[in-house]
Amino acid sequence: xxxxxxxxxxxxxxxxxxxxxxxxxxxxxxxxxxxxxxxxxxxxxxxxxxxxxxxxxxxxxxxxxxxxxxxx
Numbered sequence: 539x540x541x542x543x544x545x546x547x548x549x550x551x552x553x554x555x556x557x558x559x560x561x562x563x564x565x566x567x568x569x570x571x572x573x574x575x576x577x578x579x580x581x582x583x584x585x586x587x588x589x590x591x592x593x594x595x596x597x598x599x600x601x602x603x604x605x606x607x608x609x610x
Contacts, residue, residue: 554597556597557594557597560590560593560594560597561594563590564587564590564591564594567583567586567587567590568583568587570583571583571584571587
């Protein structure tokens with residue numbers, strides 16, 4: 539039914555190196571949370587995911603959501 543054609547990527551905004559690094563780090567941290575051996579490391583990884591999302595907002599020049607995530 540639905541299929542994604544990856545041949546024509548020129549319609550999308552270009553990715554910067556920092557966005558790709560943060561995205562990969564975000565995926566690794568989020569996937570590793572259920573496999574944490576103890577609660578403290580799970581909490582630390584969850585906090586890391588939150589700060590990575592905040593850094594994504596900083597890269598997208600959206601300071602208002604960034605400040606809300608940091609000081610909430």
